[in-house]
Amino acid sequence: MPTRPAAERVKDFLEARAPLEAEWAKYEASRCIHCHEMAACRRACPAGGDISRALFLVEQGKFIEAANVFRKTNTMPEICGRVCPQERLCEGACVLNRIGDPVLVGVLESFACEFERRATGVPIQPGAGTGRKVAIIGAGPSGLACADILIRMGHWVTIYDTRSHPGGALTYGFPNFKLPHTLIEDIWKSLKQAGVSFVGNTYVGKKKKTVNDLFAEGYEAVFLGVGSGIDAPLEIPGEDLPGVYKATEFLIRANAEKSFLPPRMLINPEVGHRVVIIGGGDPATDCARTALRLGAEEVTCLYRYTEHEIPGRARDRRLAIEEGAQFQYQVQPVRLIAGPDGELAWIDCVRIELGGPDEDGQRHPAPVEGSNIILDADTAVVAVGYYPDPIITATTPGLKTQKWGMII
Structure with missing residues (x-):
């Protein structure tokens, strides 16, 4: 490329x-x-x-x-x-x-x-009006795609989202250097001109508005496109230290349009000289490349499996390496350690040994005894995956989920 x-x-x-x-x-x-x-x-x-x-x-x-x-x-x-x-x-x-x-x-x-x-241009031609109303919860890629299809069928479509502007992760998570945000703006402009409505700053699932409330308001169908937006924790000591960020907050504060953000998110993350990204997916690579652009001198991604098993795109990883990021494999943090000032200073890690595959083909990581290494770190970003927000399933009777909270 x-x-x-x-x-x-x-x-x-x-x-x-x-x-x-x-x-x-x-x-x-x-x-x-x-x-x-x-x-x-x-x-x-x-x-x-x-x-x-x-x-x-x-x-x-x-x-x-x-x-x-x-x-x-x-x-x-x-x-x-x-x-x-x-x-x-x-x-x-x-x-x-x-x-x-x-x-x-x-x-x-x-x-x-x-x-x-x-x-x-790519105008969207709405279909002949059916008079039927559909609500979409979540203005991310699946919600926008659903709106595109439904408006062409002639239905009235309203998208609800917790954030002030549509796009979801496309607008708030993906860095502009990877996905130009003007593209999302153009796509939304076409949807809006076709008649799709957007209601922002609305958390469907809480007491003020639930899925059942939408049905009571006359919507005949509700599409759930909320995605998986809750950062998975490391569940190790020191995760709440100053200098430790969740991937979502880190990417939003550094990459999203400032006029879309609340006051507490307006300031770019402080990265220091040495940044450690924990995780191996695409968000981890995005965080590494973002940290370099924020001025970090050393950026290292830690992943507990091998390079062969890393889930992120190899193309983006190559770009990150060209830009100065490093990747260490079969390493797992076990403790985040504060310095004298109470902020993150070191990360205690262990080497990982992978066992044989289980019935699902997944090899399980096991710490190598006595293999601890201490890494210097001014900043850490936790990017080890995401969970869906449980509020929708908790307030909507009849929805079934699998063990990770995904609706089935």
Whole structure:
């Protein structure tokens, strides 16, 4: 993927990807060998997009036509083209992996769809009015996608969200250097012009407004798109020390538009010289790259499994390493230690040994006795996963959840 030089991009929050030229896109698309109708890339795509057809059109320079192919199965292809884990899906399934690098499907998807958005806009045509009302709880990607589909069907759609502006994690969590926030603004503008309403600063599930209240107000259906927004804790001593951040707060304070934030979130996080990110997913990588842009001199991600098992995108991890981040594997914090001033100063870690796979194929980590190491740290960011907010299920009779709180 063409990117700006690391030494340049690490100094700002502008998009890391370099501006793409039409000739580059045509050349990259020409590498596709256009497999049969159910090509491996299409089978691997959760949306079932006709990737081969779209790339053929990109190769011909028919970018708007290509965008239309992507939009047949995806309401926000310019977003998915940037943040979808293509290396585990379409690009991972590309037959060209047998001899070299896969076609950069995601980059071409976002290029074609953004070309269309700049050239003609992407207006949403609402369907003939049905008079039926639908409420959507959560203005993140699933909520916006649901609104897009429902408004085209002619229903009245209102989105409720706890935050002041729509977008969810796209607006408040994803750094601009990874996903330009102007894209989310454009998508919301199209939805608003089509008639979708937004009610912000509203916590559905609490006493003032529950799901049952929405039904009582005349909504015939309620879509639950609240996502998993509660940071999972480490559950080790020292987690509440000054200098220790949860990933969500860290990313919001550093990356979100300041006018969208409450006063307590307006100041950027203080990172100090040495920052340790605990976790290995995409949020951990985003935190590492954000810390570097905030001025940290040393940024290290700790992950308790091996590099082969790390869940975050390898492409983003490579960008982070180019920018100066380091990754240590099979290391697990067991204690966060304060210095004389009461703030975080050190992290006590142990080396991890992985056992054999269980029935689910998961290898379980076990601390290696006597392997403790002490790391210097001015700042730590905990990015070890997320849980769904239990308030919806607690106040809505009849909803069933699995053991992690996900609605089933």
